[in-house]
């Protein structure tokens with residue numbers, strides 16, 4: 153049996169059916185160009201009878217895409233087939249895709265025809281399509297719910313009258329993988345001329361089985377897979393092609409098949425499609441989701457650092473990413489924190505990982521994810537502590553502030569190991585109030601020369617960093633404070649200065665240690 157599985161992308165037809173707004177011809181061409189670069193074999197460019205805009209898009213794609221077959225959908229109606237053919241008149245390799253419901257429910261309650269009439273419509277449509285191109289695909293719509301005897305009948309007739317690709321869609325995503333595999337196996341066993349056509353499948357995801365069913369079909373001999381990148385499509389969508397492609401690559405030995413896809417183009421293509429279709433990719437989406445190559449827990453991160461294969465079955469490079477990511481959170485361990493510090497240029501001797509890790513956990517519990525700038529700040533503060541200049545420590549603060557009113561700050565400042573001083577001050581603003589309260593505790597004759605508050609990081613996750621310059625006697629002292637709370641960051645910057653002053657030789661040590 154042929155080892156090659158053809159990849160048929162229907163983002164521009166079935167995918168677009170599910171979008172709130174249709175794509176412009178330009179956008180469709182952009183997607184088609186990126187699918188061509190990805191190496192898909194067939195692009196279903198549209199359903200030209202459906203609107204003048206869709207006709208124009210298929211025409212534009214036909215003019216510009218030279219390395220893929222271009223396919224157009226048509227009902228089993230002469231006008232649909234003629235229009236499909238006209239839209240593809242510039243295509244190097246045009247395919248007409250005709251379809252017709254074959255399940256009893258579709259024949260009786262939707263198409264409202266007899267079995268005989270449906271057979272005639274199918275045969276006439278295939279014969280007509282063959283007048284325009286020798287590449288004709290026929291789909292037994294709702295094959296998943298078509299009786300096996302009827303399906304074998306339609307498939308045999310479709311091949312006999314000239315269809316060289318037979319598509320078996322699970323239109324409503326009804327079947328289970330074992331059932332779907334059985335359908336394809338039965339067709340191979342019972343349809344005498346089956347070897348004259350490529351068997352294709354087109355699975356929908358209503359029960360989340362689209363990818364599983366497609367893989368089962370390949371095991372049973374299907375050699376064309378229809379789907380879309382990221383699984384866009386009618387209702388719950390189509391089979392996600394990137395998942396099938398990577399499953400075939402990872403299990404190449406077991407399944408014994410390959411595709412023509414340049415897998416390194418997968419990530420880029422998915423981004424383009426997601427943007428143009430205004431459909432964000434869920435973070436946990438297999439292969440292309442943001443978390444697909446991110447490791448967040450300490451045990452996994454440690455395992456990844458020891459050997460990627462412990463927790464990665466796909467090399468991110470294979471889909472076009474540079475490498476996987478280790479997210480730092482309060483579920484991370486020392487191995488991941490150390491690794492990131494080293495990547496940022498810190499050497500082991502520059503920090504004490506055990507001490508840094510304690511602060512890291514406190515911050516991560518408050519903040520969630522920890523970024524490089526957080527680590528830098530933690531390393532800085534840790535170094536300060538290492539220098540043992542933490543004589544003063546903020547034990548407690550409370551601020552009362554109101555619109556157009558004064559602010560009141562209450563603080564408890566720990567001085568050495570034995571003494572704590574409590575102060576309360578009311579001033580014009582919260583930072584002014586807390587600064588006055590803290591200074592009432594130490595009574596240093598200081599003068600604030602500069603005060604600068606910046607956000608470290610982006611959005612609501614940013615840390616506030618206060619940088620201050622204080623004049624004490626003849627000397628200037630710099631202070632820095634960091635916290636998720638800007639008032640706490642400001643207070644810490646002042647206490648940082650108190651500690652510098654306390655360490656300096658300018659002062660008589662009036663507090664007992």
Ligand SMILES: CC(=O)SCCNC(=O)CCNC(=O)[C@H](O)C(C)(C)COP(=O)(O)OP(=O)(O)OC[C@H]1O[C@@H](n2cnc3c(N)ncnc32)[C@H](O)[C@@H]1OP(=O)(O)O
Nearest residue numbers: 169199201202203227228229251252253262263293323386
């Ligand atoms: C399973 C799939 O995804 S199939 C593709 C689905 N995609 C789309 O439907 C998007 C494009 N569709 C459209 O633009 C429009 O539905 C059109 C232009 C195709 C048809 O529009 P209208 O002529 O107004 O018909 P409408 O959509 O209301 O109904 C569909 C008609 O097509 C008939 N029909 C449906 N499938 C087929 C078929 N494969 N072969 C022949 N006739 C069919 C229906 O029986 C119905 O005919 P009726 O009006 O005589 O009952």
Ligand SMILES: CC(C)C(=O)C(=O)O
Nearest residue numbers: 251291293321323354
């Ligand atoms: C036209 C056919 C292939 C289809 O989209 C379906 O059955 O879901």
